[in-house]
Amino acid sequence: MEKSLKERVLITLKNDKRFYILSERYQEILLKELSNIYKENANTLNKDQANIYDEYYNEFYHSITTGPLEEAYSKFVNPVLGLLKEKSVINVLDIGSGMFVNSGVLAYKLLKLGKSVNIISIDKKIPPFIALNHDSDEVRYMLYKSNFYLNSNRLTWQVILEDARALKTNMMFDIILHDGFSPYRNPSLWTLDFLYLLYKNLKEEGIWISYTSNKSVQSSLSFLNFKIDFIAPVGRKRPSIMALKIPKHKSNIDFQNPHAIPMRDITLNTDEEKIISDYFIRVYLLKSKYYSPSKD
Template sequence: MGNIKIIETNDGSSSLFNEVLNETYHSSHGALTESRYVFIKSGFEAIYEGKEEVNILEVGMGTGLNAILMIEQALLHPHVKINYTTLEPFPLSSDLIDGLNYKSLLSEELTPYFEELHSCEWEKEVSILPNFTIIKKESTLEDLSADKDYFHVIFFDAFAPNKQPEVWSVDNLKKTYNYTAQEGIFVTYCAKGQLRRDLVEVGYEVERYPGPPGKREMLRGWKK
C-alpha cells in the first residue's frame, strides 16, 4: 500500500496519508468528526433501536477508529450485543498505530480497548466486552464470503472510487447487498452519482443524506 505517514486533520484528530495513492484515510476536515457522523450516527444509530444484536461489517479497518467508536457505543448500550467484522488486506504497522492521537481525544476508559483491538489475533472472533466481539480479517471484500442477510450495518470505508475503483465494483456491491440484513443499511462517506446508480442497480433503496463537515452529501442504502 506504499509509504504512509501520520497527518493531523482539522478537528485535531490524526489520520494517515498514503503517498503512493495520494490519498488520506479520512476527511481532512476531521477524522474523528467524520467517523462519528458517517458511520456511528448515520449508520449504527439509525438502526440499533429495538435490536438485541447488531452485526456490522466494516470494509477497510485502517486505523481502527470506527471500531473503537463502536466499542464506545457498546459501553453506552450494554443491552445491545455488537458483532463487528472488519476487513483489512494491508494491516498497519504498530509504529503508525502508536503515533495516532485517538487515545488522548477519547475517554481514558477506551485506551485499553484501543490497544486490544489492534493486538488481538487476526481471523479469530475475540470478545472485547461482554457485548462486543470483533473478528479482523486480513482480506479484501472481493475475497470475503459471509452469510446472506447477516449484517445489519455495512460501514463502507474504502479509499475513494477514483483511487481504488475495484473496491467499489458492482460485483462487490452485489456482495454487500447479499450480506445486508433485511431493513439493514449500507453507509459511506461517498456521494458520487455513479455509486448511487450502482447501489440502486444492486437492489438498495438509496438516500442522499446530509454529509459531515466539508461534504454536502453522503449516501445511505437500505435493504427493504
C-alpha cells in the same frame, strides 16, 4: 519505480481499442478529466498526527478538515444509532477498516447502549495503533493487544487481512461500514459486483453506509434496489449516501448523467486501472453517442 495509478490508468486506456472510437475532442476531454481526478493531493504536507497518508492511493485515511473522530461520528455512527436502537445484537461488517476508527467508535457507542456487538473487519493492510484520546481507544487497543481477534462478553471482533473482494462469511450483517478511498482512485471497493457481494450478506432492513456521493456508486446501489438516503455534509461539500435494504423497494436509475453507470469487476479481482479505464471509456462512448458535446 512503481508506476503511479494515473500512469497505469493512462496506459490501460490507450491500449483499449474502444478509446480510439471516440472523436479526438472526446479523447481530449476524457484525458483532461482523468488528469483532474489523479492530480497530486495538495494537502500532502499538511500531516495530522492522528491521520495516515496512503502514498499509493494519494489520499488520507480520514478527512483532514474534520479529523478521524468527527468524521466517524458524523458520517458513520450518528446517522445509524436510531436505526439500530431496537436490536440487542448487532452484526457489523467493516470494509476498509484501516485504523478501526469507524468500527471502534460504533462498537464503543453500541456497547455503552447495552448491545452485544459482532464485528468482522477487512482490509489489505493494518496500520500501527494510533491513539485518538477518545474513550473508544480502549476497545481499539484491546483489539491490537489480542492479535486482532476479540471474543469477550458482549463483543466479538475478527479482523481479516485480505482484499475485501475475497470476503467469504456466513454471517449476515445489520450494518456495513463502507470506507474505501475515493471511488475513482480505489474502484475495487465501489463496483456494482462488489456491492452485490455485500448486498447478499446484508440482512433485510440492513444498513449500508459510506461517505461518498459518487454518481456511479449511487447508480450501482439503485440497480440493487437499495433505498438511498442522503446524510447532510460535515467538512465536505457533498452529502454522503446511506442505503437501506428494504424488501420489494424499487429504485429509479438516473439516465440523465453518463457518469451514473456502474463500475464493473465481474471476476472480483480485476486490476483497479482496468476497472477505471473500462468505466471511463463506457462513460465517454455514451456521451459521444447520446449527449451533445456543447453540454460538457
